[in-house]
Amino acid sequence: MDATPPSPPAPAREATPVIAVVDDDQGIRTALHSLLRSVGYRVRVFADAPSFLAEAARERPDCLVTDIQMPGMGGLELQRAVRARYPGLPVIIITAFPEEAIREQALADGALHFFAKPFETAAMLRCLADAVGSAG
Amino acid sequence: MPPQMPPDMLDQAGISVWEEDWSEVGQAIAALRAAGLEPVEHLSTAPGLMEALHATVRITRVNQAALHLTGAAEARRLTGPLAEIVPASISTFPVWVAAMARGERFLRVESHLPHADGTLRDCLVMVRLPSRPEDYARLLVCVADITDYKADQARLAEAERESHRAFRASAVGMLTAAIAHEVNNPLAAVVTNAEAALRWLRRATPDLAEAEAAITALIQDSLRARDVVDRTRLLLARNAARPAALEARAAAEDALRLVEHDLRVAGATAALHAAPDLPAVRADPVHLQQILTNLLRNAAQAVEGNALPRHVALHLAPHRGGVLMRVADNGPGIAPERLARVFEPFFSTKAGGLGIGLAICRACAESNGGRLWATSTEGAGATFHLLLPAAP
Numbered sequence: 001m002d003a004t005p006p007s008p009p010a011p012a013r014e015a016t017p018v019i020a021v022v023d024d025d026q027g028i029r030t031a032l033h034s035l036l037r038s039v040g041y042r043v044r045v046f047a048d049a050p051s052f053l054a055e056a057a058r059e060r061p062d063c064l065v066t067d068i069q070m071p072g073m074g075g076l077e078l079q080r081a082v083r084a085r086y087p088g089l090p091v092i093i094i095t096a097f098p099e100e101a102i103r104e105q106a107l108a109d110g111a112l113h114f115f116a117k118p119f120e121t122a123a124m125l126r127c128l129a130d131a132v133g134s135a136g
Numbered sequence: 137m138p139p140q141m142p143p144d145m146l147d148q149a150g151i152s153v154w155e156e157d158w159s160e161v162g163q164a165i166a167a168l169r170a171a172g173l174e175p176v177e178h179l180s181t182a183p184g185l186m187e188a189l190h191a192t193v194r195i196t197r198v199n200q201a202a203l204h205l206t207g208a209a210e211a212r213r214l215t216g217p218l219a220e221i222v223p224a225s226i227s228t229f230p231v232w233v234a235a236m237a238r239g240e241r242f243l244r245v246e247s248h249l250p251h252a253d254g255t256l257r258d259c260l261v262m263v264r265l266p267s268r269p270e271d272y273a274r275l276l277v278c279v280a281d282i283t284d285y286k287a288d289q290a291r292l293a294e295a296e297r298e299s300h301r302a303f304r305a306s307a308v309g310m311l312t313a314a315i316a317h318e319v320n321n322p323l324a325a326v327v328t329n330a331e332a333a334l335r336w337l338r339r340a341t342p343d344l345a346e347a348e349a350a351i352t353a354l355i356q357d358s359l360r361a362r363d364v365v366d367r368t369r370l371l372l373a374r375n376a377a378r379p380a381a382l383e384a385r386a387a388a389e390d391a392l393r394l395v396e397h398d399l400r401v402a403g404a405t406a407a408l409h410a411a412p413d414l415p416a417v418r419a420d421p422v423h424l425q426q427i428l429t430n431l432l433r434n435a436a437q438a439v440e441g442n443a444l445p446r447h448v449a450l451h452l453a454p455h456r457g458g459v460l461m462r463v464a465d466n467g468p469g470i471a472p473e474r475l476a477r478v479f480e481p482f483f484s485t486k487a488g489g490l491g492i493g494l495a496i497c498r499a500c501a502e503s504n505g506g507r508l509w510a511t512s513t514e515g516a517g518a519t520f521h522l523l524l525p526a527a528p
Contacts, residue, residue, distance in 0.1 A: 027325035027357045034350045035332035038339075069317065096320035117324035121331035 017132040020061035021045045022052045022078065023094070024070040028117070032065065035121060040135030041128070049073035053081060060086055062132040065124075068095040068102060076102070079109050090131035094119060152202035154277040156218060158236075160192035162272030165237050175237040176230050190229045193218040196274075205259075205281050207252030224248040224256070232263075240265055249279065258286045296397070315364070322361040329354035379504060381416045381527035382424060384452050384459045391428035392450065395436060402436040404446040404465075411453045415526040423500045424524070427508070430493050431463040431520045438467030438518060458506075458526045464519040470512040478510055 019041045021032045029045040036043045044061065046052040048070060056064075064082060068075035079091050093106045098116035106114050113127045128134075146153050168175045179185045198214045208214050218225055228245045235243045243263050248256045262278045333350035336343040385408075392406055399406050417424075432448060439446035451462040470478060479498045494508075501508035505525050512518040 025321045025325070027322055027353065027360060028328070030353050031325040031328035031332065031350070031357070034346060034353070035328050035335070038332045038335035038343075038346065038350075094324070096317045096324065117320040118327045119324060121328055 016040065016042050016135055017062035018042045018044065018059075019063050019065060019128065019132070020052055020056065021065045022047075022049055022070070022075070023065075023067040024048060025067065025096075028067070028094075035125075036128075039125060041132075042135075049075075049078040049081070052078070056082070056085070060089070063090045063092065063128060065092045065094060065128075068093060068106070069097060076105060076109065079106065079111060083110060092124070092127060092131070146197075146199040147201075149199055149201060152205045152279045153199045154195055154202055154214075154279060155197040156275045156277055157194045157196050158266070158272045158275050161189055161233065161236070162266065162269055164189055165233065166269065169237065176234045179230070179233065186230060186233075187219075187226065189233070190226050191217060191219045193225075195221055202279070205251075205257070205279060206249060209252075222247075222249055224250075228261070236265055239267075241267065246282070249281075257281050258283045318364040319361055322357040322364070325357040326354050326361070329357060378420050379418045380421060382419055382421055384414050384417050384461060384524070385410045387417075387419075387421070387424050388428065388450050388452060388461065391425055391432055394425070394429050395432040398433045398436040399448060402440040402446060403444070404436050404439045404448050406432070406448045406450070409449060409451045414452055414454060414459055415457075417459045417524040418527040419504045419506065419524050420500075423504055427497045427500050427522060428461070428463070430497050431522070434493065434520075435463050435465035435467070435518075438465045440467075442467055455523060458524050461522040461524065462519050463522075464517060466517040469514040469516055470510065470518050471514055472512075475510055475512055479508070 019036050021029060021036070021043060023029050023032070023045075024047055026047075029047065033043050033045050044055065046055070049066075050073060052064075052066075064079075066075040066078055073081075075093055075095070079093070082089055082091060090112045091110065092113050092115065093103075093111045094115045094117055095102070096117040098114070103114045112131055115124060115127075165175045168178055179189060195215050195218055198211050202208075202214055203211060206214060214221055224247055228247050231245055232243060241264065243261075243265055245261050247259050247261050249259045251257050258281070260280045260282045262280075263275060266272045266275065329350045333347045333354070336347040336350060388408055388410065392408060395406075428450075432450070435448040439448065445466075447464075447466045449462075449464045451460075451464065453460050453462075479494050498508045501522055501524075507523045508520065510518060510520050
């Protein structure tokens with residue numbers, strides 16, 4: 001349940017962007033996995049930050065979508081860890097408990113966008129398209 | 137003029153008394169005033185002026201209690217230039233000069249005294265200021281060690297902050313954070329799965345298996361959201377009322393103490409008006425406290441932005457065989473169309489508020505066999521009425 005193997009992308013080409021999703025909520029992982037694949041992205045989902053970092057050390061995703069409140073390493077900390085390794089990697093933050101201070105911190109740390117759950121999927125997909133181009 | 141006390145009487149005094157010679161300070165103040173200058177202002181114009189004047193002050197005599205206070209072996213160690221014996225006195229020296237220049241009769245300041253054991257003691261310094269020029273030669277300064285008192289005060293303030301934080305963290309704050317997190321996650325999953333299902337179906341070749349999987353997940357997420365609601369209800373049920381006979385007045389006083397900080401922050405004054413001969417009420421003490429502190433905090437926040445004066449009043453009166461507790465503020469009030477809705481969960485007029493405080497209050501009131509309602513005159517404040525039954 002940690003790292004889902006890359007799904008066969010709808011338009012199967014090597015250039016299809018890979019989106020990594022890190023969220024401790026199984027429901028969110030399943031839903032984003034389906035949504036992002038439905039528009040043609042390749043998706044990898046992770047239940048926690050360390051398993052993502054282990055995978056990202058081997059292969060750089062094109063974009064990271066991460067939750068904030070997670071047991072162990074949280075999303076802000078993860079973003080900083082990712083920044084050190086991949087300075088240009090687009091990071092999108094999603095959270096179920098949006099606080100202004102956390103939003104400001106996330107954006108100050110370089111997050112591309114900050115979405116409060118439940119978020120509008122169209123806005124999320126636009127944001128992804130801006131970051132990595134639309135899939136398919 | 138300072139009282140002329142015989143030396144043995146000074147020694148018997150339980151408080152340390154320091155006789156000090158401020159003659160040159162008195163002369164300097166008189167000279168500056170004669171020249172039409174404001175002494176403290178003038179002494180601050182150039183560096184060193186204040187220090188130079190401070191250096192002229194001498195301690196001429198101390199009593200036995202002063203030795204005890206400072207741990208000094210003999211009085212000789214405590215007589216001489218004030219600046220050398222109590223270096224910290226320079227920080228309050230301008231206050232003394234200012235008080236003397238204004239012709240004040242009495243001065244009380246906090247300062248620090250070095251103790252022979254190397255520590256710095258917190259002290260309260262009290263002095264009757266000279267009224268005649270010759271009195272400056274013999275100032276009687278009383279110094280009390282308040283180190284322990286200050287430490288107690290600091291501990292008390294810390295304990296108050298801690299209990300405040302704990303209360304916030306435990307009650308409504310935790311509940312709202314938990315509910316927000318628990319409900320928003322399945323809700324986000326529902327929306328995302330629904331959107332995904334649509335997109336799988338709208339493909340050139342609809343992917344029915346993926347759409348079905350997304351819809352199945354969506355149903356699971358919806359059930360999960362329902363479970364959150366059920367769990368929350370259980371949480372409240374577990375806190376079922378354990379009613380006891382309570383004195384309404386005592387409960388009201390306790391609640392006012394708990395919100396003292398909020399009232400202070402809001403710059404509001406609070407008043408308790410209790411009718412005599414109130415019957416005891418029947419309510420769960422924790423619930424009653426939660427309701428009253430919630431209503432009082434809301435009232436404090438309601439008046440916060442207001443022009444002064446900001447009032448919060450708690451009225452207790454017998455009503456229909458029970459006791460009616462009314463929390464009234466003179467804030468902006470609540471518009472009629474909003475008044476009926478303020479008890480709905482997630483209906484909040486406060487920025488950052490999640491709006492379940494009043495909903496919980498009403499649920500609490502009703503589980504105690506009481507009622508909670510609100511009235512308001514727009515522009516003249518709001519009143520929340522809590523009616524509790526009398527204890528049998």
